Every structure is written in C-alpha cells, then in structure tokens.
Amino acid sequence: xxxxHGLMRELSRNKTMFLMIAPTLIFFIVFxxxxxxxxxxxxxxxxxxxxxxxxxxxxxxxxxFLFESGLLWNLTKNTVLYNLAFLIIGxxxxxxxAIFLSQLPGKLFKKSAQSVMFLPYFLSWVLVGAFVFNxxxxxxxxxxxxxxLGMQPYDFYIQTAPWKYIIVFFSVWKGLGYGxxxxxxxxxxxxxxxxxxxxxxxxxxxxxxxxITLPLLKPTFILLILFSLGGIxxxxxxxxxQIIGSNGMLYDATDIIDTYVFRSLTxxxxxxxxxxxxxxxxxFGFILIMSVNTIIKKTREDYALF
Amino acid sequence: xxxxxxxxxxFVVLTMLTSLLAACGGNNNNGGNAxxxxxxxxxxxxxxxxxxxxxxxxxKKLEKVELTWYLLGDAHKDQDKVVAEFNKMLSKDLNATIKxxxxxxxxxxxxxxxxLTSGEKVDMIFASSWSDYYKLAKQGxxxxxxxxxxxxxxxxxxxxxxxxxxxxxxxxxxYAVPNTNAEYTPDGFVYRExxxxxxxxxxxxxxxxxxxxxxxxxxxxxxxxxxxxAYENVQRLFRTWYDFQPIGSDVIxxxxxxxxxxxxxxxxxxxxxxxxxxMKTWADKGYWNKNALSSKQEAGDFIKTGQGAYYWRxxxxxxxxxxxxxxxQLKMEIGYFPFTRFHNYVIPTLPIANxxxxxxxxxxxxxxxxxxxKLRNDSAYFNLLTYGIEGTxxxxxxxxxxxxxxxxxxxxxxxxxxxxxxxxxRYEPNMKGEKGGWAxxxxxxxxxxxxxxxxxxxxxxxxxxxxxxxxxxxxxxFEQYGKPLMLGLTSxxxxxxxxxxDKLKAAGIEKVLEYVKTEANKYYDEKGxx
Numbered sequence: 001x002x003x004x005h006g007l008m009r010e011l012s013r014n015k016t017m018f019l020m021i022a023p024t025l026i027f028f029i030v031f032x033x034x035x036x037x038x039x040x041x042x043x044x045x046x047x048x049x050x051x052x053x054x055x056x057x058x059x060x061x062x063x064x065f066l067f068e069s070g071l072l073w074n075l076t077k078n079t080v081l082y083n084l085a086f087l088i089i090g091x092x093x094x095x096x097x098a099i100f101l102s103q104l105p106g107k108l109f110k111k112s113a114q115s116v117m118f119l120p121y122f123l124s125w126v127l128v129g130a131f132v133f134n135x136x137x138x139x140x141x142x143x144x145x146x147x148x149l150g151m152q153p154y155d156f157y158i159q160t161a162p163w164k165y166i167i168v169f170f171s172v173w174k175g176l177g178y179g180x181x182x183x184x185x186x187x188x189x190x191x192x193x194x195x196x197x198x199x200x201x202x203x204x205x206x207x208x209x210x211x212i213t214l215p216l217l218k219p220t221f222i223l224l225i226l227f228s229l230g231g232i233x234x235x236x237x238x239x240x241x242q243i244i245g246s247n248g249m250l251y252d253a254t255d256i257i258d259t260y261v262f263r264s265l266t267x268x269x270x271x272x273x274x275x276x277x278x279x280x281x282x283x284f285g286f287i288l289i290m291s292v293n294t295i296i297k298k299t300r301e302d303y304a305l306f
Numbered sequence: 307x308x309x310x311x312x313x314x315x316x317f318v319v320l321t322m323l324t325s326l327l328a329a330c331g332g333n334n335n336n337g338g339n340a341x342x343x344x345x346x347x348x349x350x351x352x353x354x355x356x357x358x359x360x361x362x363x364x365x366k367k368l369e370k371v372e373l374t375w376y377l378l379g380d381a382h383k384d385q386d387k388v389v390a391e392f393n394k395m396l397s398k399d400l401n402a403t404i405k406x407x408x409x410x411x412x413x414x415x416x417x418x419x420x421x422l423t424s425g426e427k428v429d430m431i432f433a434s435s436w437s438d439y440y441k442l443a444k445q446g447x448x449x450x451x452x453x454x455x456x457x458x459x460x461x462x463x464x465x466x467x468x469x470x471x472x473x474x475x476x477x478x479x480x481y482a483v484p485n486t487n488a489e490y491t492p493d494g495f496v497y498r499e500x501x502x503x504x505x506x507x508x509x510x511x512x513x514x515x516x517x518x519x520x521x522x523x524x525x526x527x528x529x530x531x532x533x534x535x536a537y538e539n540v541q542r543l544f545r546t547w548y549d550f551q552p553i554g555s556d557v558i559x560x561x562x563x564x565x566x567x568x569x570x571x572x573x574x575x576x577x578x579x580x581x582x583x584x585m586k587t588w589a590d591k592g593y594w595n596k597n598a599l600s601s602k603q604e605a606g607d608f609i610k611t612g613q614g615a616y617y618w619r620x621x622x623x624x625x626x627x628x629x630x631x632x633x634x635q636l637k638m639e640i641g642y643f644p645f646t647r648f649h650n651y652v653i654p655t656l657p658i659a660n661x662x663x664x665x666x667x668x669x670x671x672x673x674x675x676x677x678x679x680k681l682r683n684d685s686a687y688f689n690l691l692t693y694g695i696e697g698t699x700x701x702x703x704x705x706x707x708x709x710x711x712x713x714x715x716x717x718x719x720x721x722x723x724x725x726x727x728x729x730x731x732r733y734e735p736n737m738k739g740e741k742g743g744w745a746x747x748x749x750x751x752x753x754x755x756x757x758x759x760x761x762x763x764x765x766x767x768x769x770x771x772x773x774x775x776x777x778x779x780x781x782x783x784f785e786q787y788g789k790p791l792m793l794g795l796t797s798x799x800x801x802x803x804x805x806x807x808d809k810l811k812a813a814g815i816e817k818v819l820e821y822v823k824t825e826a827n828k829y830y831d832e833k834g835x836x
Binding site for chain 2: 264
C-alpha cells in the first residue's frame with residue numbers, strides 16, 4: 001500500500017479518533033516542536049538587528065566555553081551522579097512509603113500521613129534554601145545544639161563533605177509525597193482477589209508484598225525511571241542554586257552543569273552560549289534515553305517506552 | 307502481569323506527569339527556546355509612518371495608546387494608586403497611559419537582558435552604564451533617538467547639556483536620555499558612631515583604624531561587625547585602599563587612577579597577596595561569619611537590629627540608610643566614612659549612570675518620548691512618580707525645594723517610604739531635598755567638589771566578543787576561588803592563592819587581559835589620556 005493513500009484512508013476511517021487526539025498533537029507541536037527552531041541560536045552570534053535567522057552563523061564557537069574550561073567532565077559527572085541518587089533513592093523511598101501507607105489500617109491516619117508527606121512538594125526551593133541556611137549556618141540550629149552539648153561547632157559552609165547528603169536528603173524529602181501518590185495509585189489498581197487468594201493460601205503480609213505488590217509495581221517503577229532518565233543531564237537548578245548559592249567553597253562537590261552555566265554567563269549575558277549549553281544537555285539526554293530504551297526493548301519488550 | 311494492569315498504571319503515571327508538565331510549562335524560561343520575532347522591519351516602518359503622521363496632523367490628534375515601561379527594582383506597596391493618578395493626568399494631556407513594570411532586584415540583570423533579547427514589546431526601559439548601556443547600545447538593543455528627540459522631547463533636548471548627549475552617543479547614534487543630576491557615588495561605609503566614641507577609637511583614616519574598630523566591636527561589644535553577606539564589603543575596601551581601578555570586572559584593572567595604562571590582573575599583584583593574607587587574620591578573628599558567602603542577608607539589616615556594625619554604601623544610599631534609622635527612632639548613632647579620603651580624589655558619575663532608553667521592540671517610541679519629556683520637566687508629573695502622592699507619601703516643606711517624609715499623620719510602618727528606582731528621569735531643578743534628612747550628604751558634596759577628577763574608566767566599551775569563552779571560564783574561577791580567598795575562608799592562604807592564580811592562567815586570563823588592554827588603550831588614545 002502506498003504511504004499517502006494509506007494515510008488518507010486511515011484518516012477518513014478513524015476521523016473521530018484523530019479529532020480526539022488533535023488537541024494533544026497541536027499542543028506538542030506548538031509548545032515543544034516549533035520552539036525547537038531556537039536551537040539555531042546555539043550556532044549564531046546573536047545580535048539585536050538580525051534576531052534568530054539574521055544573526056551571523058559561527059558554527060561550534062559557542063560550545064567552546066564548555067570544553068575549554070576543562071571542567072565539563074567533573075560537571076557532567078556531578079550532574080549525572082546527583083540525578084541518579086535522586087532517582088534511585090527517591091523512587092525506592094516512594095515505593096516503600098506507598099506500600100506502608102497501603103497496608104496501614106485506619107483511614108484518618110492514612111490520609112493525614114499522606115497530606116503531611118505531600119506538603120513539602122508545594123514549598124518553593126527559595127524557602128527550603130532558607131531552612132537549610134538556618135539549620136547549618138554558624139548560629140544555626142545544628143551548631144547551637146552542638147555547642148549546648150559541649151561539642152565543637154562544625155563549619156558546614158566551608159566543608160564540602162556533608163553537602164552530598166544534605167542535597168540528596170532535601171531533594172528526596174521534597175519529592176516524597178508526590179511520588180508516593182503515583183505508587184499508591186498503582187497499588188490501588190491491583191485487584192483484591194489476588195491478595196484474598198494469597199491469604200487463603202496462608203501467605204503472610206510480607207509474602208504478599210514480595211510476591212504480589214512488588215512484581216506488579218515493577219512496570220510503574222521502570223516507567224518512572226525511564227521518564228526521568230531523559231532529564232538526567234538536566235540538573236535541578238533551583239535546588240542547587242538556592243541551597244548552595246554563590247558559595248565557591250562548596251563547588252567541587254556541588255557544582256552541576258546548570259549552575260556552572262548560570263554563573264559563567266550572568267556576567268556576560270550571551271544567548272548563544274546559553275543555548276549551546278542547553279543543547280549539550282538535551283542531546284546527551286536524548287542519546288541516553290534512546291539507548292536505554294533499546295536495551296530494554298531487546299531484553300524485556302513489555303517494559304519499553306516505545 | 308496483565309495487559310490491563312500495565313495500561314492502568316501507565317495511565318496513572320501519564321496523567322500525573324502531564325499535570326506536572328503543564329504546570330511547569332508556564333514558566334519554562336529556558337533562554338534560547340523562545341523564537342524572537344524579527345521586529346526590526348516593523349520598527350523602522352513604524353518610525354516612517356509616525357513622521358508622516360506628525361507632519362500631517364500636527365500635535366492635535368493623538369491616538370489612544372498604552373505604553374509599557376520597565377524599571378529596575380521593586381514596586382511600592384501603593385504603586386497602582388500612584389500610576390492610576392499619573393495615568394489620569396497623562397490621558398488628559400497626551401491621550402496615553404503607562405503600565406509601569408518592575409524587574410525586582412532579585413536577579414534583575416538576567417531579567418533585564420531577557421526583556422531585551424526576547425523582543426517583548428517595551429516602550430521605555432531604565433538604562434545605565436552599570437546595566438551595560440554601552441554594550442547593549444552597540445549591539446543594537448535600543449532605538450536611535452537622535453532624530454526623534456528634537457521633535458518629540460524638545461524640552462529635554464534643550465535642557466540636557468550638550469556634553470551629556472555626547473557622552474551617550476554610541477557610533478553616531480543617541481540611544482538613551484541620560485539623567486541630569488551630577489552626583490558622586492564613591493564607596494564608603496556606614497558604622498556605629500556611638501560605639502566608636504564609647505570605645506574610645508580614633509577617627510578613621512586608613513585600614514588600620516578600620517581594623518581597630520572592627521576588632522573592638524568584636525571583642526568588646528561581642529558583635530560580628532560585618533554580619534550577613536560580606537564579600538562586597540571587603541572587596542570595595544580592598545580596591546579603594548590600593549586605588550585599583552577595575553575595568554570591566556573585579557579581576558582586571560589599572561593599578562591606580564594616575565596610571566591608567568598600567569593594566570594588570572589584580573590577583574597577580576603583590577598588593578593582592580598582602581591583602582588576602584591580612585583578610586585571613588580578619589576572618590579568623592571573626593569579623594565576619596564562616597557562612598558569609600552563603601548568607602543572603604545584607605550587612606545593613608544586622609546594623610538595624612544591633613547585630614552588625616559595618617556596611618558599604620555610597621553617600622546617597624548612606625543618607626537613605628541613616629534617614630531610615632532616624633525615622634524608625636532606633637537608638638543608635640550612625641556615621642559614614644567615604645573611602646575617597648584614602649587617596650583624596652573622587653570620580654563623578656557618568657551622565658548615563660542613570661537614564662531611560664527605548665528598546666527596538668517599542669511600538670510607540672515617539673509617544674513614549676513625549677511622556678518622558680513631560681515626566682522630566684513638568685513638576686506635577688515628576689513629583690508624583692518620583693516621590694509618590696502628596697499628602698500620603700510626602701508633604702510640602704517650608705520652601706519649594708524641600709519635602710517632608712512622612713507626611714503628617716502617616717505612619718511609616720504602614721505606608722513605607724516611596725522609593726522606587728526613579729533615577730532614570732532625574733532632572734536636578736525638579737528634585738527636592740528631604741527635611742530633617744542627613745546633613746552629612748551636603749557636607750560631603752562640598753568635600754568632593756574640589757577633588758573631583760573625570761571618569762576615564764567607565765566609558766571604556768567592551769563586549770568581550772573575541773574572548774568570551776575565556777571570560778566565562780575566568781568568571782567561573784573568580785567565583786570558585788577568588789571570592790573565598792578574599793574573605794579568608796580557606797585554611798591555607800598560600801596554597802589557595804597559588805591555586806587561584808594557576809586556575810586563572812589556565813582559564814585564559816592572559817588573553818582577556820590583552821583584550822582589555824587593547825580596548826582601553828584605544829579609548830585613551832582617542833581621548834588623549836596618558
């Protein structure tokens with residue numbers, strides 16, 4: 001069947017279906033595909049006269065600052081490792097919480113526990129940054145307690161060591177409630193018959209979780225991980241910027257691509273270089289998600305994204 | 307695992323993620339992703355049409371327009387009321403209204419640049435040398451006003467001195483209207499004068515006397531003198547003490563005012579080494595906190611609560627600070643020391659230290675200019691937008707040149723002082739002094755007049771185009787190694803100084819230095835400066 005002929009027939013046969021999907025398609029075309037033209041900025045020397053297409057084409061010149069600093073490897077490593085930690089620890093914690101919540105008797109406690117867990121999700125990072133500062137600064141909560149106990153205060157803001165844990169902790173803490181809801185919804189959709197059958201067979205609660213809940217949650221888990229993988233090179237700018245700010249003492253352990261780019265370019269604003277950095281992140285994110293998906297497709301086709 | 311099961315979980319996940327995406331979509335300001343409309347053609351067409359229109363209709367018939375204006379900083383609590391009053395007058399006189407927007411001080415530079423690059427329709431925006439006026443004008447961000455000014459802002463065209471117009475001329479075009487208010491804004495600091503007297507400390511003359519003060523405050527008053535964010539406080543003391551004249555950034559500069567062509571990498575100098583060693587001892591003695599780089603609170607806020615004693619200010623912002631302390635009746639006496647006394651000269655601000663410009667994207671540049679002309683020269687407009695509503699935010703003083711803040715019967719805690727960033731349209735004859743304001747300001751002006759020397763560093767124009775990759779790397783090194791070193795936060799000064807210098811070299815500082823030297827010399831040759 002020739003392509004065009006087939007497409008027309010397909011269109012006329014499933015008119016209603018295509019009509020229903022149209023808004024989504026238009027949304028993505030308008031907000032995701034058309035703006036992609038902006039990628040071209042990465043290869044031009046921006047000037048106000050020319051705008052996007054009138055500016056001079058300069059090839060890969062804008063990417064030079066990323067590679068020349070010699071920091072790109074360290075930055076990429078930090079970004080990827082932090083995101084992996086957020087991803088894995090976050091998802092595991094969410095899964096565990098969801099299972100606990102689903103097993104809890106008593107509706108009131110369950111609901112209120114869920115709400116309390118969800119609340120941090122609505123806090124802005126600016127606020128969380130202020131919490132962190134007041135916890136760990138020279139006169140902060142932690143150091144005051146240490147002094148009261150007769151111990152030496154600890155200079156958090158000039159030591160790099162504790163920040164890995166602080167940052168991961170706050171990221172996981174903030175996203176916990178949101179992710180838990182997703183897993184909880186997935187658990188709710190598991191049919192009660194399965195548990196009933198298991199109970200009749202004499203399975204205790206841990207066996208039920210291990211043999212029924214966990215295997216059935218696997219697709220959700222893999223799906224969420226896959227979704228997040230595409231953004232693994234995109235750091236959570238808000239998180240790092242608000243918590244670390246402009247404290248150079250901590251950069252070795254806490255600098256990610258996004259904060260580096262922000263810092264390099266705030267002094268000499270350059271739209272071309274900014275786009276170049278964004279493109280670098282997106283490009284490698286794309287490669288990453290494509291290859292992971294291919295691997296999954298080869299091994300367990302059921303779980304692949306597309 | 308059944309297919310149904312899989313679909314159900316997929317559905318749930320997708321719904322959640324879509325809602326998340328939709329929520330984020332609104333503020334996705336990923337710099338390069340927004341396609342900028344090609345507004346160049348539109349703007350020039352507009353200009354032509356307008357000239358024709360004005361010639362044909364004279365000044366009588368003006369179409370109703372709404373103008374979008376942008377200022378830096380934050381809006382006042384009563385901003386809407388003030389603008390409504392303003393628009394009432396404006397729609398009668400010029401059949402126009404303005405919409406006054408603010409960038410807020412938080413990240414203003416990024417927002418300012420984005421406003422200009424994104425091609426948003428803006429009819430008037432604050433412009434100044436410290437927000438890259440020269441660079442942006444050369445890059446073509448603003449509209450050339452040379453031909454519009456005589457026609458649409460005749461009063462302003464006449465009362466701005468000719469040399470001021472010349473100073474904002476870039477490549478033959480006039481891209482901004484500078485403010486008309488010669489000022490001196492050297493660095494200095496406010497301090498607790500009452501404590502200085504109480505502790506029997508000498509008047510300030512040099513760094514040693516400042517150190518003695520900081521030390522006494524720390525050891526006897528048990529107060530951290532530079533509380534909160536410390537970097538700017540220390541950096542400004544450093545560069546004025548050694549008379550470094552930074553050009554373009556904190557890292558490169560002339561070694562003194564008298565040797566403008568001796569341009570060096572400041573961290574490579576012996577003075578820098580001496581200074582950071584001294585700063586290490588200051589940091590160890592606790593003149594500022596270990597978290598000084600992460601703190602987001604201004605040192606001045608701690609003075610107000612009695613927990614700080616040192617805050618860098620220029621004379622007029624020191625005046626504002628002292629007036630606030632007086633108005634709030636805080637029990638402390640604040641003094642001010644200008645660093646100009648170290649080397650006995652002061653540089654007046656450039657005319658374009660504050661000004662207003664029209665971005666290329668403007669649809670109504672001529673009307674916007676007419677409004678600016680009114681605002682600068684008609685005192686009713688000027689007073690309203692600069693000082694707020696009479697009777698609420700201020701009241702008339704004994705003569706025409708003074709005002710009283712707060713107005714009688716108004717509580718400053720409920721109606722705070724109206725102090726938006728109105729600097730761009732300042733016109734000296736219309737400006738008013740505040741009754742009971744800090745007298746030191748006038749005294750300083752007298753002190754500065756005889757020792758004034760022209761600014762030969764400010765107008766050196768640099769876009770860093772040939773070295774922008776190196777500059778980005780240098781900025782990075784400066785942030786990561788330079789700032790902690792300046793605040794003496796590293797454990798081993800010698801080692802970190804060596805690291806800093808090596809990293810700067812690796813980042814390509816020499817290339818940036820060459821570039822700055824070339825541009826500076828070009829400017830000096832042109833102006834005949836040796």
